[in-house]
């Protein structure tokens with residue numbers, strides 16, 4: 001494993017809300033090596049965005065509290081930095097690319113002006129130098145005819161081209177880490193693949209490292225070397241992308257993989273979404289956090305939270321949080337996850353609970 005560039009360790013973040021304290025990130029750990037691309041994957045509400053904003057300390061000061069853990073960049077503690085020092089980290093050392101370029105770009109300024117401003121802020125230079133670097137950046141991210149497109153406004157670009165502009169802005173200050181939050185979500189599949197390829201080649205050229213945040217296992221497969229599967233604020237499985245896709249260990253990951261549409265899936269075979277409620281940290285009760293939706297659950301799953309422990313395949317760095325995989329008591333170590341969908345009674349119960357809540361009844 002390469003030396004950690006960015007390391008998040010046992011991070012706990014909570015919000016003060018009118019309904020009390022809500023823990024959004026609950027013991028999250030991941031590490032990013034130099035030149036690496038990793039993915040944090042999970043459904044809506046699992047804490048991906050809060051994790052990313054925590055790294056840049058962009059959470060609302062009044063309500064967000066970092067309760068435990070650490071975030072280090074090259075060994076330097078970020079949580080201990082004051083706002084002035086954090087401003088120097090943002091953009092220059094760690095850049096963030098958002099899901100929705102339209103809301104991050106200024107609609108009344110040309111693309112060239114906006115990228116130029118970013119270069120000026122972080123690196124300075126004469127007007128001519130900045131213009132030259134702007135054109136060069138637009139060319140690197142694959143914008144055709146950059147000398148003229150520089151004078152266009154954001155609405156004159158397609159969604160994919162706007163996302164390229166965002167990547168150019170993120171690269172403008174030569175960051176060591178790029179946090180890419182759902183950057184392909186709004187794009188169609190062909191454009192998604194182009195953006196991922198672009199990011200990969202730029203990362204390789206610039207020697208930067210990337211944390212991709214996504215709910216899409218297809219994006220993970222195309223982009224990341226290592227995956228961290230998140231559920232209700234914590235990592236429930238981590239492995240290299242290859243190990244995770246070929247030997248997923250815990251039932252939540254099985255569900256995520258089963259729900260990927262695939263070209264070679266026979267047409268009569270239905271997609272298998274994960275039934276039940278989306279992850280909700282407010283409902284944690286000390287047992288396994290995935291238990292309310294797990295058709296493989298047993299009594300022990302309610303008693304205590306399983307530790308993040310070596311997965312049955314023994315692959316280096318493959319860890320999973322599931323009592324069913326316990327080397328002594330585990331009942332899932334040999335389950336064929338592709339065909340076995342768990343206990344039918346437990347599945348029926350999960351569907352019934354989900355339907356009740358969707359229908360707004362108690």
Ligand SMILES: Nc1ncnc2c1ncn2[C@@H]1O[C@H](COP(=O)(O)OP(=O)(O)OP(=O)(O)O)[C@@H](O)[C@H]1O
Nearest residue numbers: 015017022024043044045046047048049050051281
């Ligand atoms: N400012 C806030 N105040 C209170 N709760 C918050 C705040 N921001 C996030 N949360 C809660 O933290 C949890 C994690 O949210 P987060 O946005 O990180 O999820 P996510 O996995 O990124 O989902 P999505 O893909 O929908 O953005 C959710 O339960 C959310 O309601």
